[in-house]
Amino acid sequence: MYDVTVDVTVKRHVKMLSYPIGKPVITLGGQEANIRRLLDDINTSDNVPPQPEISGAPIAGQGAEGSWYDEAPRPQTARHDHRSHRHRNTRPNTAIGNRTSSGYTDNMDEDYAHDGNKARSNVAMEMTDMKEETMEGVPDLEELIKMEKEEMDQIIDMVESNKAIVISGETGCGKTTQVPQFILDHYIEQGKGSECRVICTQPRRISAVSVAERVADERGESISNSVGYSIRLESKFPRSTGSILFCTTGVLLKYLESDPQLYRATHIIVDEIHERDLLSDFLLIILKDLLQKRPDLKVILMSATLNAEQFSEYFYNCPHLSIPGFTYPVQEYYLENILEMTGYIPPDKDQGRKKFHDRGRGKWREREEELEEEEWNVQAWCRSLEGKFSPKTIDSLSRMDLEMKILDLELIYNLIRHIVSREDDGAILVFVPGWSEISDLHKLLMKDRFFNTDKVRVIPLHSMMPTVNQKEVFDRAPPGVRKIVIATNIAETSITIDDVVYVINGGKIKMKDFEPEYNMTSLEARWVSKSNAKQRRGRAGRVQPGKCYHLYTSLKETTLEDYQRPEILRTRLEELCLQIKLLKLGRIEPFVSKAMQRPSTEALRMAIENLQNLQALDENENLLPLGVHLAKMPVDPHSGKMLLFGAMFGCLSPVCTVAASLSFKDAFVIPLGKEKLADMRRKELSEGSKSDHIMLINAFDGWEHHRRTRTDGQYCWENFLSGNTLKLLQNMKKQFAEVLRELKFVRNGDVNDPSVNVNSANMALVKAVICAGLYPNVARVMKVPSGRSKFPKPPKVNLKDGQRVSIHLKSVNSDEKDFPSKWLVYHKVMKTNGVNLFDCTMVSPYPLLFFGGEIKSSMMKVNDHEERHMVTVDDWISFYASPTIGQLVKDLRKQLDRLLEDKITRPGVTNWDPKSKEGAVLKAIIDVITQEDFDQDDDSDWNNYHGGRDRYR
DNA sequence: GAGCACTGC
Numbered sequence: 001m002y003d004v005t006v007d008v009t010v011k012r013h014v015k016m017l018s019y020p021i022g023k024p025v026i027t028l029g030g031q032e033a034n035i036r037r038l039l040d041d042i043n044t045s046d047n048v049p050p051q052p053e054i055s056g057a058p059i060a061g062q063g064a065e066g067s068w069y070d071e072a073p074r075p076q077t078a079r080h081d082h083r084s085h086r087h088r089n090t091r092p093n094t095a096i097g098n099r100t101s102s103g104y105t106d107n108m109d110e111d112y113a114h115d116g117n118k119a120r121s122n123v124a125m126e127m128t129d130m131k132e133e134t135m136e137g138v139p140d141l142e143e144l145i146k147m148e149k150e151e152m153d154q155i156i157d158m159v160e161s162n163k164a165i166v167i168s169g170e171t172g173c174g175k176t177t178q179v180p181q182f183i184l185d186h187y188i189e190q191g192k193g194s195e196c197r198v199i200c201t202q203p204r205r206i207s208a209v210s211v212a213e214r215v216a217d218e219r220g221e222s223i224s225n226s227v228g229y230s231i232r233l234e235s236k237f238p239r240s241t242g243s244i245l246f247c248t249t250g251v252l253l254k255y256l257e258s259d260p261q262l263y264r265a266t267h268i269i270v271d272e273i274h275e276r277d278l279l280s281d282f283l284l285i286i287l288k289d290l291l292q293k294r295p296d297l298k299v300i301l302m303s304a305t306l307n308a309e310q311f312s313e314y315f316y317n318c319p320h321l322s323i324p325g326f327t328y329p330v331q332e333y334y335l336e337n338i339l340e341m342t343g344y345i346p347p348d349k350d351q352g353r354k355k356f357h358d359r360g361r362g363k364w365r366e367r368e369e370e371l372e373e374e375e376w377n378v379q380a381w382c383r384s385l386e387g388k389f390s391p392k393t394i395d396s397l398s399r400m401d402l403e404m405k406i407l408d409l410e411l412i413y414n415l416i417r418h419i420v421s422r423e424d425d426g427a428i429l430v431f432v433p434g435w436s437e438i439s440d441l442h443k444l445l446m447k448d449r450f451f452n453t454d455k456v457r458v459i460p461l462h463s464m465m466p467t468v469n470q471k472e473v474f475d476r477a478p479p480g481v482r483k484i485v486i487a488t489n490i491a492e493t494s495i496t497i498d499d500v501v502y503v504i505n506g507g508k509i510k511m512k513d514f515e516p517e518y519n520m521t522s523l524e525a526r527w528v529s530k531s532n533a534k535q536r537r538g539r540a541g542r543v544q545p546g547k548c549y550h551l552y553t554s555l556k557e558t559t560l561e562d563y564q565r566p567e568i569l570r571t572r573l574e575e576l577c578l579q580i581k582l583l584k585l586g587r588i589e590p591f592v593s594k595a596m597q598r599p600s601t602e603a604l605r606m607a608i609e610n611l612q613n614l615q616a617l618d619e620n621e622n623l624l625p626l627g628v629h630l631a632k633m634p635v636d637p638h639s640g641k642m643l644l645f646g647a648m649f650g651c652l653s654p655v656c657t658v659a660a661s662l663s664f665k666d667a668f669v670i671p672l673g674k675e676k677l678a679d680m681r682r683k684e685l686s687e688g689s690k691s692d693h694i695m696l697i698n699a700f701d702g703w704e705h706h707r708r709t710r711t712d713g714q715y716c717w718e719n720f721l722s723g724n725t726l727k728l729l730q731n732m733k734k735q736f737a738e739v740l741r742e743l744k745f746v747r748n749g750d751v752n753d754p755s756v757n758v759n760s761a762n763m764a765l766v767k768a769v770i771c772a773g774l775y776p777n778v779a780r781v782m783k784v785p786s787g788r789s790k791f792p793k794p795p796k797v798n799l800k801d802g803q804r805v806s807i808h809l810k811s812v813n814s815d816e817k818d819f820p821s822k823w824l825v826y827h828k829v830m831k832t833n834g835v836n837l838f839d840c841t842m843v844s845p846y847p848l849l850f851f852g853g854e855i856k857s858s859m860m861k862v863n864d865h866e867e868r869h870m871v872t873v874d875d876w877i878s879f880y881a882s883p884t885i886g887q888l889v890k891d892l893r894k895q896l897d898r899l900l901e902d903k904i905t906r907p908g909v910t911n912w913d914p915k916s917k918e919g920a921v922l923k924a925i926i927d928v929i930t931q932e933d934f935d936q937d938d939d940s941d942w943n944n945y946h947g948g949r950d951r952y953r
Numbered sequence: 954g955a956g957c958a959c960t961g962c
Contacts, residue, residue, distance in 0.1 A: 204959065232961050250961035258962080279960065435956055464956060488957055510957035523957065567959090575961095634961040664960090675955070735961090793954080809955050830956095838956080 024860075024870055025822055026845055027880040028889075031928055035888040038924035042895055045920035152182045155321065159183060159267070163291050164299040164318040168308035171538060173325030175302055176200075176271055177215050180244045183267050183300075184226065193242035199262075200269040201249045203277050204494065205231040212236075212246040232634070233731045249279040253286075256583050257632075262290065267298045273311060274303040274531065275493075276566035276596075282576060285594045286585070288315060306531055307562055314596050328541035330503075334554040335402075336385060339393045344414040349401035378402060381555045402553060407432060407506055407525075409441050415549060417450065419502050420482050423547070426501025427476075427483040429491060431536055433508045433525040438462055438486045439672055445484070455480060461487035461495065466669040469724060473497060492535050496542070503540040503548045505533055507556075513570045516602040519801075521572070522831035527552075529561045566597050573599060573607035574637055578616065581623045582631035588621060613776065614641065625905045633739055635663040638827065642773025643736055645851075646766075647745040648903060648910055649922065650758040654697040654766050656733040656751050659773075661696045662827050662839070664732060667725040668699075678720040679810070685719065686812040690819070691841035693770050694763055695812050700729065744907040758912065759926065768847035768929045774825040775852050778877060779805070779837060781822040797824060797837065800876055805829060808836040823848060823877060845879050846929050849889050850896055852877060857886040892928070895921045 158165050169175045180198045187196035202208040212229035216222060223229070228238030230247040238245055249270070255262065262268065268287060273280050287299050301311050305322060312320040339346070382398045412430060419428055432438055438460045445451040445458055457477055461467050468490065476499045477483040485497060489509055508525040509532055515522065528536070533550065540546030550557065568576075577588050585591045588608060592598055611617040614637055616627030623631065630640040639659040646655025661667070670678045685702070686695035699719060703726050706715040716723045737751035746756050759765050778800065785793040794807045794814040807814045813824070821844050828838040849855060853874035859867045860878070871886045872878040881889070899921050913919040 230962070235962075247962090248960065252962095254962050275959090277959070433957070439955095462956085463958070490958065492958085494958070512957070525957085670956085679955095814954095832956080833954095836955090 024878040024880045028845060028871070028885050029882060031931060032882070032885045032888065034931070035885070035892060035924070035928055038920075038927055039888065039891055039895075041914070042892075042917065042920040042924055045915055045917045151178075151323075152186070155179060155182050156186045158319055158321055159298055159300065162319055163295070163297070164287075164301065164315045166301045166303060166308055166312045166315065166318060166320040167323065168303045168305045168320065169323035170305055170325040170327065172327045173323040175323055176211055177218065179300065179302070180246075180267075180269060181215060181219070183298075184242065184244055188242065195241070195266065196243075197241055197265050198244040198267040198269065199252060199265040200244060200246050200271060201252050201280070201283070202246060203249055203272050203275055203280060205234075205248055206494070207272075208246045208248050209234075212244075215244065215246075233728070233735060249277070249283055253279060253283060253579065254634075256286065260583065261294055262297065263294075266296070267300065269300040269302060271302045272304075273301050274307065274563065276563065276568075278567040278571060278576065281566055281568045281595055281597075282579070284314070284596065285591065286583070288594065289585075304531065304534075306534070310596070327538060328543070328545045330537050330541040330546045330548050332537060333547065333549045334557065335550065335552055336389055336393060336397060336554065338411070338415055338549055338551070339396050340389050342411075342414045342418045343392075344411055345392070345396055346400040346408055346411060348399045378555065381553070397553065402556060404507060404551065407437055407508060408551070409437065409444055411551065412441060412504060412506065413444050413448075415504060416445070416484060417448075419547075420450075420456070420484075423502065425479070425482070426544070426546070427485065427497060427499045428502040428504065429497060429500040429539055430484065430486045430504040430506065431489065431491065431509075432486060432506045433510045434488060435462055435464070437506070438465075438488070441486050442672055451484075456482045456484065458484045458486065460672050461485050461491060463488070463490050463665075464668070464670055466671050466720075466722070468495065469669070469722060489532070491539065492532065497539070498542055500539050500542065501544060501546045503536055503546065505536045505548060505550045507550060507552045509564075511564065511570070513565075514572050514603065516600060516606045519606065520831050520835070521829070524832070527556075527560055529564045530557075531563050533557070533560065568595060568599055569597055569603075573603055574610055577604070577607045577611060578623075578627060578631040578637065581617065581621065581627065611637065614638075629743055629904065629907075632743065634735065635659055638773050638777070639663045640773075642769060643740060644745060644904070645769045645772045647740045647756060648900075649765060649769055649926070650756060650910060650912070651760045651762065651766050651769060652737065652740070652746065652753075652756040653733065653751050654701075654760050655769050655773075656736045657697045657700045657729065658693045658770060659736060660729040660732040661700075662693075664729065665725065666696055667703075667721045667729060669722045669725075670720055674720070681719045682810075683812050683815075689763060689767075689841075690813055690816055691767060691770075692811050692813070692839040693841045694767065697766070700726065704730075745909070747909050755909075762926070762930055764844070764930045765926055767841055767843055768851065770841050771825045771843045771847040772851035774827055774841075775848075776800070776874065777826050777829070778848070778852070779824045779826055779840065780877075781819045781824065784817055784819070795819070799829070800874075803835060805835040805837060807840060808838045811837065811840055813840055813842065821845065844929075846889075848873050848877050849879075850893055850925055850929070855890055855893060857881075857883065857890070892921075892924060896925055 155167070167175055167179060180200050183198055184193070184196055187193050200211075202211065208229050208231050212227050213223060216225070216227040219226060221227065224236045224238060226238055226243045228236045228243065228245050230237060230245060230251050232248065232250065252262075252268075255264065270280060270283060270287070273284065284301070291297060291299060299315070301315065303311055308320060308322070312318050333341070338344075379398060382394050385394050385397070412432075416428060416430070430441070432441060442458060442460050445456075450456075451458060457472075459467055459473055461473060467473055473485065473495065474497060483499065485491065485500070487495075491497065505528070507528055509528045510523055510525050513522050513524070514520075537548040540548050573592075576592075580586075580588050580591050589601070589604060592604060608617060608621065611627065612619065614626070614630075615624055616630050616637060618624055626641070626644075629644060630637045633640040633643060635643065639662050642655055643659050646652045646659075668678065668682070682692075682695055682699075685698045686692070687698055689695065689698075699721060702719070703712055703715055703721060703723075706712040712723060715721070716726070733751045734749070737746065737753075737756075738749040740746045741749040746753070750756075779797040781795050782798050782804070783796040785795070794809060794811075795816065796804055797807060798804055807824075819842055821842050823843050823845075824837070824840040825843055826837045826840040830836060830838060849871065856872050856875070858870060858872060860870050860880075861867050868880050869883050869886060870878050871881045871889060899918060910922065911918045912922070914923050
């Protein structure tokens with residue numbers, strides 16, 4: 001055990017080091033008498049745990065009267081059977097202003113981005129492929145109605161005569177708002193309105209709401225009549241039949257749990273399928289199968305134009321219809337044009353042959369040859385530019401790093417200066433990959449007095465910056481003032497800024513990727529795809545003709561992928577697998593193989609294995625009782641397990657805060673330049689807990705406390721918190737409590753009910769529950785660098801497989817010097833620059849012993865003369881312990897395991913009566929955990945022990 | 954010495 005070593009293997013970005021990982025640093029013993037007494041108490045308690053029954057409690061969502069999706073179809077009433085309510089053609093041009101002033105908008109808004117007349121001037125249908133339309137004269141109303149009628153008839157014909165169709169069209173063609181209405185209106189005209197229930201899914205919450213509002217508006221109704229929406233935590237259902245429901249993809253998938261054949265819908269429209277997000281790809285597999293079982297069901301897939309054919313092929317070569325759209329023309333410029341117009345001379349690329357790490361894919365030599373070929377192509381292309389571009393530009397192109405390993409911010413700076421001084425008014429939107437580029441470019445601009453004036457307004461935009469919630473992003477700059485927005489891809493789909501006329505496409509995008517062979521998620525900047533570029537370009541043509549500057553050559557553009565890799569190939573699959581089992585879709589592998597692109601066998605195997613280790617699946621992929629609970633909770637499996645334990649151990653509210661923050665996002669926003677101050681605030685909020693998760697609880701509780709005195713605004717401001725996010729987290733917590741009530745783990749759905757919070761103030765226990773949820777995500781602190789250097793480095797920690805990683809600088813533990821326990825549990829580990837733990841909680845030994853993996857007792861040789869007893873969890877987490885205490889811990893653990901298994905199989909409210917077996921066991925466990933036990937072992941002084949280890953690095 | 958973006962009756 002002492003010399004457990006890991007193979008010395010150098011893998012991509014992962015240092016596998018060889019050194020002992022098993023030596024304990026903590027000796028257990030202080031609680032021997034305590035545990036013995038507690039075990040005695042258990043043995044004298046009742047042997048049959050009483051099962052408190054929850055009877056008569058109504059289950060939310062089932063049979064709730066008046067809910068849209070459970071109501072039986074009923075006859076159509078007369079007031080809906082004429083189309084005269086629709087007046088979308090005469091709608092004034094207010095849509096954009098209204099939505100943007102309310103905060104977020106979405107690219108879906110583009111479907112009605114322009115004046116109604118313009119938008120509808122190109123409604124003529126084409127069965128052929130895409131055709132770029134330009135603005136024509138505006139037809140008169142009569143002609144418009146006629147054109148629309150033709151358009152509608154064609155779509156209806158196709159829908160009627162096919163089970164599935166694909167409709168493609170660029171943003172601006174109106175497909176999202178019009179197609180659902182065509183279908184409904186057709187049924188109403190036929191006097192069959194009551195037979196029509198259209199569900200239209202959107203990938204984002206905001207699109208679902210804003211499209212529903214727009215469509216209701218076009219029909220001259222308020223929401224909840226013939227049009228409604230349903231997103232998580234917020235629903236306004238339309239009437240039960242003769243109606244259209246816009247919902248998120250996730251909501252529709254949730255419906256499948258109670259209605260596997262989707263009888264609540266006659267038509268299902270899946271919008272934005274070209275985005276290839278995990279949930280739409282999953283839904284498509286299900287719908288494809290469902291068409292066999294429900295011959296009456298109509299499926300309409302809606303996509304952008306590029307590659308729309310592949311969806312038609314996937315759906316049994318179903319017909320494909322393309323709708324032309326309207327957008328203002330956008331002039332495009334490439335790197336060669338930009339160098340020519342700015343006269344900027346980029347730095348030469350590194351001359352020495354760069355060592356090329358292509359993350360293990362492809363062999364070194366092949367890659368070298370590939371590079372040489374690329375180089376040759378570039379030089380040939382440069383020669384072809386002669387005569388068309390100045391020699392200076394051509395020379396620059398041939399010498400610079402066209403791969404843009406590091407985004408050239410000087411180039412962007414020069415380009416912005418060029419636009420500001422030479423081009424007409426209009427906001428500039430710059431796309432860069434991430435925080436550091438936003439920060440650096442912002443500094444670069446502010447350094448220049450040219451930009452640091454009242455005439456220029458520079459706005460950084462990032463999901464974690466407070467500007468995402470501020471109106472100024474959307475506000476049109478006053479005349480003579482230039483607005484410059486520096487943004488991540490948040491401005492590509494989620495946030496729409498109307499007055500943008502100039503777009504600078506930095507060419508790179510940060511993308512999450514999962515590599516099962518390294519069991520590692522990464523987040524790295526890659527080249528954009530053609531569809532990203534197209535979307536970015538479109539951001540320039542919303543209000544008038546615009547210009548788009550791509551920071552890559554026109555040669556490079558030809559090598560860009562059409563689309564980003566679908567998410568299903570880039571993500572962990574645990575949740576997907578659980579859903580497949582919950583929806584009884586058969587064995588995982590064959591089911592997933594039906595996807596448009598199937599994930600690797602390795603990724604699937606890893607997901608299934610993890611679920612088996614979690615006791616969610618058995619060895620035959622059958623859902624175990626725990627798996628059923630986890631699948632029903634709207635969080636990842638680890639957070640789900642945490643919630644179950646939180647309910648059982650009477651600390652529901654704090655644990656819900658953690659689960660909500662981990663599965664959605666934490667509530668912090670950080671203004672540019674205030675990073676360190678924000679770190680300090682978080683550290684204060686952690687109150688010495690050495691836990692990011694406890695810090696989140698304290699931040700949330702502080703906010704709720706200040707709400708009572710209406711000082712929450714001040715509180716958020718001081719602590720860099722977003723009130724909007726906190727409200728969402730609060731609602732999520734309520735939802736979790738509801739779900740736990742349905743699963744019968746708590747009696748009522750109030751997350752703050754005292755009965756489920758008897759131990760909420762016991763932070764040692766809350767940490768233990770966090771540990772129970774996050775296990776086996778355990779890391780061991782290996783080295784705390786000395787604090788003398790100017791920039792103290794974060795502690796180095798090891799994962800179980802020996803990977804050496806850092807604690808991310810955002811974590812409250814990143815500047816921690818003192819770890820009484822060397823063990824951390826974490827939720828997220830990700831490779832960015834290096835490999836980082838993004839959140840962690842230091843845990844004491846007992847939570848690991850009680851909630852971790854298998855416990856073994858063994859002897860360990862300390863030196864030639866001495867051996868010591870120890871207990872070890874999962875063969876790597878070791879503590880010195882006498883044989884007696886080892887046995888006591890094992891006995892107690894056995895009691896706990898039995899209790900937990902029973903609880904999971906037969907859910908019930910916790911019985912705290914210490915005379916019951918359940919009460920006695922829980923009391924014992926809580927008692928031991930509460931006395932955090934950090935007895936240091938004298939002869940294994942941790943720093944000495946690891947002092948000589950540098951040679952391995 | 955640093956955090957793409959979504960989402961769940």
